[in-house]
Amino acid sequence: MxxxxxxxxxxxxxxxxxxxxxxxxxxxxxxxxxxxxxxxxxxxxxxxxxxxxxxxxxxxxxxxxxxxxxxxxxxxxxxxxxxxxxxxxxxxxxxxxxxxxxxxxxxxxxxxxxxxxxxxxHRRLRTLPSQLGHPELGHAFLLVGDPAEAEEFFGEGLGLPISDRISFTMGATPFEPGDVPVDVSFLLAHHRHHVLAVAGLPDGGPTRGLAHIMIEVDSLDEVGKAYDACLDRDLLVTTIGRHTNDEVVSFYLSAPGGVVIEFGCGGRPADPGPHSIPRYDAPSLWGHRPYKPTPETHPAHAE
Ligand SMILES: [Fe+2]
The missing domain is CATH 3.10.180.10 (2,3-Dihydroxybiphenyl 1,2-Dioxygenase, domain 1)
Structure with a gap:
């Protein structure tokens, strides 16, 4: 199970x-x-x-x-x-x-x-204000020393089969172009394409750390409203984009303490039955580009 x-x-x-x-x-x-x-x-x-x-x-x-x-x-x-x-x-x-x-x-x-x-x-009637429909935690993305070992452990131990993998190269961050190779494995549960992603970086890179967490909402309007709120507060890490594997439309933002949150909607459901396990060569179909504030968008960056 x-x-x-x-x-x-x-x-x-x-x-x-x-x-x-x-x-x-x-x-x-x-x-x-x-x-x-x-x-x-x-x-x-x-x-x-x-x-x-x-x-x-x-x-x-x-x-x-x-x-x-x-x-x-x-x-x-x-x-x-x-x-x-x-x-x-x-x-x-x-x-x-x-x-x-x-x-x-x-x-x-x-x-x-x-x-x-x-x-x-334990559930109870909602007592706190939320304008969102049914927001949920989507997944966590963890760095590990050995992604193949992690795939095996989380599959056998926790019962999370593989959805698919993405191998690509990145720069200083996963969103910038560069030549650092990274392999990511996406592990499914129930109806979700992935509830956990694990990645290994080349020798010398960190072998432990939270890359990001995802909050999944019901509609593109909710994603767009949060995007505007982040734009106003200079919290954007990336532009909006669509991922290749789960087809989620999302953007990344910086929460207090430097926690990176992916905020998105519209991911396609997992195929929990027998399925081929593709390896994609890019994380995004479009977008998810590093967000660069300009003096026009953020006067604080004018100097
Ligand atoms: Fe993610």
């Missing part, structure tokens, strides 16, 4: 408070203040916490939460991971309550990331 989706993730950021206006004005979603041991949260669909924000000097990803349909499928997955030699630990009640789920387990993968397997998400 594959996970249903990437239900939540935990980020360490230097200033969680900066996410409150960002959530309201740019993402147009809810922000919940930290209370007691409960960290600040970004709230998306169904009043569910989608991003937990811990305060830390360095921006990093702390954990990724994978939703399973029920106790039986979650424990099957725990058993499979244990067979592979991974230590899986039941989550204490305090963590289970903070994630607002019926049950969870956690484990560390061989690439330096912590994961949580959970079932029974």
């Amino acid at each position: 594959t996970p249903l989706r990437l239900g939540y993730l935990g980020l360490a950021v230097p200033d969680p408070d900066a996410w409150a206006p960002f959530a309201h004005e740019v993402l147009e979603c809810g922000y919940r203040e930290p209370t007691g041991p409960m960290p600040a949260q970004i709230v998306l669909d169904d009043d569910r916490p989608a991003i937990f924000l811990e305060r830390s000097p360095e921006t990093d990803v702390r954990f990724l939460g994978w939703e399973f349909p029920d106790h039986a499928t979650a424990t099957d997955r725990v058993r499979r991971l244990t067979e592979l030699g991974i230590e899986v630990v039941p989550g204490p009640d305090t963590v289970r309550q903070s994630r607002r789920v019926d049950g969870l387990w956690s484990f560390d993968d061989p690439f330096g990331y912590r994961h949580e397997i959970y079932f029974g998400p």
Whole structure:
């Protein structure tokens, strides 16, 4: 059984408070203040916490939460991971309550990331304002030392089959032309073309790190509104573009703490049955170009 989706993730950021206006004005979603041991949260669909924000000097990803349909499928997955030699630990009640789920387990993968397997998400009537339809976390994109090993681990261990791969060359960032080769594997779950992407960089490059996360919304209008909000605040990382493999229309923006978020809509669904696994030679059909502010668009850059 594959996970249903990437239900939540935990980020360490230097200033969680900066996410409150960002959530309201740019993402147009809810922000919940930290209370007691409960960290600040970004709230998306169904009043569910989608991003937990811990305060830390360095921006990093702390954990990724994978939703399973029920106790039986979650424990099957725990058993499979244990067979592979991974230590899986039941989550204490305090963590289970903070994630607002019926049950969870956690484990560390061989690439330096912590994961949580959970079932029974608690939902309640929406109490926070959101103008978005049904925004959801789409995927996380992680750097790993060995993408082939990561493909195998996440397929066998977490139950995420491969959708496809992209091999291309990039410059200083994935969006700039250059001659740095990069291989990306895209792992599907349920109906999503990918819920996780893993990439390895050439020797000397980082072998761990969060490249970006994706928030998926229902309509191009929502993408366009967020694009304008980022344009106004000088948060754009790229222009709008369409990806080759999942055909999503999206753009990349810089959230507080330097977290890169892909914000988009319209991805084609995964083919969970037997399918060929293509390797594309470019990440985008068009767009996704580095955004270069000009004095006309941003007077602050005039000097
Ligand atoms: Fe992405």
